[in-house]
Amino acid sequence: xxxxxxxxxxxxxxxxxxxxxxxxxxxxxxxxxxPLIYVVVMSFCSIDQYYNVEFKFTLDNYKxxxxxxxxxxxxxxxxxxxxxxxxxILIGYPFAYIIARTKSKKKRLLYxxxxxxxxxxxxxxxxxxxxxxxxxxxxxxxxQTLHITNEPITFLYKQGTTVLGMVYCLLPxxxxxxxxxxxxxxxxxxxxxxxLGAKPLVTLREIIIPLTSGGIxxxxxxxxxxxxxxxxxxxxxxxxxxxxxxxLIERQFQSGNNWPLGAALSxxxxxxxxxxVRIYKKMGGDMESLGV
Amino acid sequence: xxxxRKAKCKKGISIIFVTLVYLFLFLPISVVVxxxxxxxxxxxxxxxxxxxxxxxxxxxxxxxxxxAFGNTMxxxxxxxxxxxxxxxxxxxxxYKYKFKGKGIIDALAYIPVVIPEIVLxxxxxxxxxxxxxxxxxxxxxxxxVTFSVPFVIFNVRARLAGYDNSIEEASMDLGANRxxxxxxxxxxxxxxGIAGGALLAFTLSIDDIIISYFVYGQTKTYPLxxxxxIKSGVAPDVNALSTLILIATIGLVILTQSGLxxxxxxN
Amino acid sequence: MRKNVKKKIVALxxxxxxxxxxxxxxxxxxxxxxxxxxxxxxxxxxxxQEAIDAFEKESGITVNVSTFSSNEDMLSKLKSESExxxxxxxxxxxxxxxxxxxxxxxxxxxxxxxxxxxxxxxYLNQNYDPGNVYTVPYQGGVAAIAVNTSLVDIxxxxxxxxxxxxLKGKIVSLDDYRAxxxxxxxxxxxxxxxxxxxxxAEIEEKLLKLKENVALYDSDSPKSxxxxxxxxxxxxxxxxxxxxxxxxxxxxxxxxxxxxxVFLDNWGIPKGSKHYEAAMKFIDFMLGKDAAKMxxxxxxxxxxxxxxLSAMGEDYCNNIAKNPPSEAIEAGEFVSNLDTDTLAIYDExxxxxxx
Numbered sequence: 001x002x003x004x005x006x007x008x009x010x011x012x013x014x015x016x017x018x019x020x021x022x023x024x025x026x027x028x029x030x031x032x033x034x035p036l037i038y039v040v041v042m043s044f045c046s047i048d049q050y051y052n053v054e055f056k057f058t059l060d061n062y063k064x065x066x067x068x069x070x071x072x073x074x075x076x077x078x079x080x081x082x083x084x085x086x087x088x089i090l091i092g093y094p095f096a097y098i099i100a101r102t103k104s105k106k107k108r109l110l111y112x113x114x115x116x117x118x119x120x121x122x123x124x125x126x127x128x129x130x131x132x133x134x135x136x137x138x139x140x141x142x143x144q145t146l147h148i149t150n151e152p153i154t155f156l157y158k159q160g161t162t163v164l165g166m167v168y169c170l171l172p173x174x175x176x177x178x179x180x181x182x183x184x185x186x187x188x189x190x191x192x193x194x195x196l197g198a199k200p201l202v203t204l205r206e207i208i209i210p211l212t213s214g215g216i217x218x219x220x221x222x223x224x225x226x227x228x229x230x231x232x233x234x235x236x237x238x239x240x241x242x243x244x245x246x247x248l249i250e251r252q253f254q255s256g257n258n259w260p261l262g263a264a265l266s267x268x269x270x271x272x273x274x275x276x277v278r279i280y281k282k283m284g285g286d287m288e289s290l291g292v
Numbered sequence: 293x294x295x296x297r298k299a300k301c302k303k304g305i306s307i308i309f310v311t312l313v314y315l316f317l318f319l320p321i322s323v324v325v326x327x328x329x330x331x332x333x334x335x336x337x338x339x340x341x342x343x344x345x346x347x348x349x350x351x352x353x354x355x356x357x358x359x360a361f362g363n364t365m366x367x368x369x370x371x372x373x374x375x376x377x378x379x380x381x382x383x384x385x386x387y388k389y390k391f392k393g394k395g396i397i398d399a400l401a402y403i404p405v406v407i408p409e410i411v412l413x414x415x416x417x418x419x420x421x422x423x424x425x426x427x428x429x430x431x432x433x434x435x436x437v438t439f440s441v442p443f444v445i446f447n448v449r450a451r452l453a454g455y456d457n458s459i460e461e462a463s464m465d466l467g468a469n470r471x472x473x474x475x476x477x478x479x480x481x482x483x484x485g486i487a488g489g490a491l492l493a494f495t496l497s498i499d500d501i502i503i504s505y506f507v508y509g510q511t512k513t514y515p516l517x518x519x520x521x522i523k524s525g526v527a528p529d530v531n532a533l534s535t536l537i538l539i540a541t542i543g544l545v546i547l548t549q550s551g552l553x554x555x556x557x558x559n
Numbered sequence: 560m561r562k563n564v565k566k567k568i569v570a571l572x573x574x575x576x577x578x579x580x581x582x583x584x585x586x587x588x589x590x591x592x593x594x595x596x597x598x599x600x601x602x603x604x605x606x607x608q609e610a611i612d613a614f615e616k617e618s619g620i621t622v623n624v625s626t627f628s629s630n631e632d633m634l635s636k637l638k639s640e641s642e643x644x645x646x647x648x649x650x651x652x653x654x655x656x657x658x659x660x661x662x663x664x665x666x667x668x669x670x671x672x673x674x675x676x677x678x679x680x681x682y683l684n685q686n687y688d689p690g691n692v693y694t695v696p697y698q699g700g701v702a703a704i705a706v707n708t709s710l711v712d713i714x715x716x717x718x719x720x721x722x723x724x725x726l727k728g729k730i731v732s733l734d735d736y737r738a739x740x741x742x743x744x745x746x747x748x749x750x751x752x753x754x755x756x757x758x759x760a761e762i763e764e765k766l767l768k769l770k771e772n773v774a775l776y777d778s779d780s781p782k783s784x785x786x787x788x789x790x791x792x793x794x795x796x797x798x799x800x801x802x803x804x805x806x807x808x809x810x811x812x813x814x815x816x817x818x819x820x821v822f823l824d825n826w827g828i829p830k831g832s833k834h835y836e837a838a839m840k841f842i843d844f845m846l847g848k849d850a851a852k853m854x855x856x857x858x859x860x861x862x863x864x865x866x867x868l869s870a871m872g873e874d875y876c877n878n879i880a881k882n883p884p885s886e887a888i889e890a891g892e893f894v895s896n897l898d899t900d901t902l903a904i905y906d907e908x909x910x911x912x913x914x
Contacts, residue, residue: 013389014391016385016388016389016470017385017388017389017391019381019385020381020382020384020385020386020388020389021381021382021385021386021389021391021397023377023378023381023382024378024379024381024382024385024386024397024401024441024445025382025393025397027378027437027438027441028397028400028401028441029400031416031419031434031435031437031438032400032403032404032412032438033400034419035412035415035416035418035419036403036411036415038415038418038419038422039411039414039415039418042418047899048899049898049899050657050660050661051634051635051638051899052638064907067907069907069910069911070910073910091313091316094309095309095310095313098306098309098310099310110310112545113314113317114317116538116541116542116545117317117318117321118495118499119495119498119499119537119538119541120321120324120534120537120538120541121499121514121515121518121534121537122499122501122515123501123515123518123519123522124324124518124522124526124530124531124534125320125321125324126320127320127518127522127526128319128320128321128322128323128324128327129319129320129323131323131327131338132319132320132323134338134787134788134789135787135788135789136338136787136788136789137787138323152788154728154774154789156774156775156789157728157774157775157789168316168317168320171313171316171317221406225406225407225408226408226409228408229408229409229410229411229502230502231410231502232501232502232519236522239773239774239775239776239777243913246408246410246502247913248910249410249411249414250410253414253417253506253635254631254632254635254636255628255629255631255632255635255735255736256631256635256906257631257634257635257638258906259418262414263414263418266410266411266414266415269407269408269410269411270407270411273406273407273408273411277402277406287402288446288449288450290402290405290406290446334806335604335780335782335783335802336780336782336783336786336787338783338786338787339786339806417639421639421640424641425641426640426641426644427639427640427641427644509640509644510598510623510625510644512625520603520626523603523604523626523628523779523780524603524604524779524780524783525780525783
């Protein structure tokens, strides 16, 4: 077939290739490649006294990036992302296992029930948490009526609340790939394992987890990376006291008025993403499963 | 006996666990639904002033909110159609033809999926500002196409993996031209992948905040409107609209689950 | 099967399209006869929708409102959008100065502002815009302290008290770096516009003590946290306190003994506005007594509009949160423009505080 193609003239090969891939190439080059290159260029620029970007080469932005204060926020942000990812695995794995392996006819419905919350605006759901957890919120009212506590407990505006919001927003991204992986799992393998006398935990460790590791990896990537950028979650629930890297970038593009510094901060996120994707691929992860 | 009890116990724990996770997922939604019936009329709409359905009527007088929702729908539909067309064609082209730079395009297509949305948002903002394209509907649609195209590609590609080229050749041998073959043979085979990709693109578009936040100009989408109202306390009519959207989607799900899926099995 | 998928998708999109056309239909029914539209860019929770509706009705001009949370936000958005995007802005004092120096504002044809006479002499001819060539004053106020007396035992009389360890995790603060750093400087007897590096280092040291005390930063609607009880003390705009007081009688306003952060916001027209005449009409309408009254009724800031103030009842004028006493204003300090190097230091301090 390849040969047949090469024999064909321009019209039968190049033209259809151009028609099919052309628009895609245009979009990807103009709206992905060039903007990202421009961000890299901008990260080496400076600003004048009126906050305008000046195309004068400087390393100042990067010097500011490695200051201990910024380092602390990166650390905090990575920690929030890590805890969120672990919690998502801890909750998402058994959950996906149960609904993927249920013999119930409601299986599809159970799966749909995870997607439905997605179709309600995510900001308003996050705000719902704020109403629920507030000092005069639902949870405190319940606790006080049950006399579990007399004074309202402050749940809001802590790092833990930010983590809660992140887990809430990103849990489905962990569940979907795990569900796909677990559904493919061959039931007879599990039976064989238990027939041979393996304890459930051993079966889990030796068979189930290794066979679904692909799902765990892609789920982790889909949770960890967005977590670094979801500035609105920490804005609404963290009360601005548990910033992630996304907040730093957003601030420089809004009130900070320092786009080059914001661009340099974005480079950190790009670098982290590249490293993680590299590791993911090395461990045999499939890029396509991140998007389906 | 013992084993049975153990299994029962296990099942019980499973049910409790799954229920708890669903509770977690739906809890803030119940807050939204309840707050949509709060009779309070003073900002920040926090204290409970009694039950009312008034907000569901007042909602339809709130032009700004409805306008924002209309914008979201327009952007979602247009960007989904564009992304689906571009992504489907691209996936087919990449699958069928060999050309220089294919590897680069392939690599570029992964970027919007893995990169944090905020980076994509600011990179689009900087370039739009640089070439001076006024922010608004156009930039929003361009941005939404950009982040949803890869999802269409991946879905179509998954379908292409099992695609048999020979039917296409047979069609051409029978005298159909390329375009007829494309519409009559290629497209129907890929339909489920395309539909899946389109649905994903649509879902991503209607709920996008971070990327839209940087490129919206004057054209507010529904999520951006919510973001604005969060600043001063979410009014019950915003909650009411969210509740209506929720009911509509649940209705759609029930419809597809009951009606169309059964037919699918019969086929 | 394929047909079903197709059908479903077609059904989904046609339903969506239907809703979209319906909504845009609703959205555009407001479309006025003249068809002219202006884009107005103002602070959140600051300009009454009622007043805007009244303007639309009277003039036939459609008003699109966008909001910002700080002067810097506004500047950033204005710079990144193409020229002519906005027709009206509402910057504070120091930002007016900066925008004038960058040539970002159009001159106002003052003879078209028939209602300018409503503005009190004291508010005109400020040093940031001598002769009011580019802007006219709207409202102002104070960044004061709100205290929920049922939740706080200690005595709070000034900014310095906000740093007390007893207030750990109890404060809602403005999310505005010039205001928060300025407040810290005032609490130490320094100027809000300090540029001396050594003094700034001292200010930073004190500022970081605030970290423990602040539960959340919110410039847009800090009253929410005060009313809900999520915060017991607030370093917030005076009108926000006035509104919180109406919802919760335990909340009191305190004007800091050190002298407060004061501000005055001004109407202006950004360079390149495509609807200059309509924008002028808008400003003139807002200067009118009725519009000014609607604005302070909803957002009780210190109005520059003396005609409107005198039309308000005694209750309003005697409410010290709604109508800040002149001593509080006189003791206060305006923020002024600083050079970029100093602002970079301010920005670093702010990052440290919020990390």
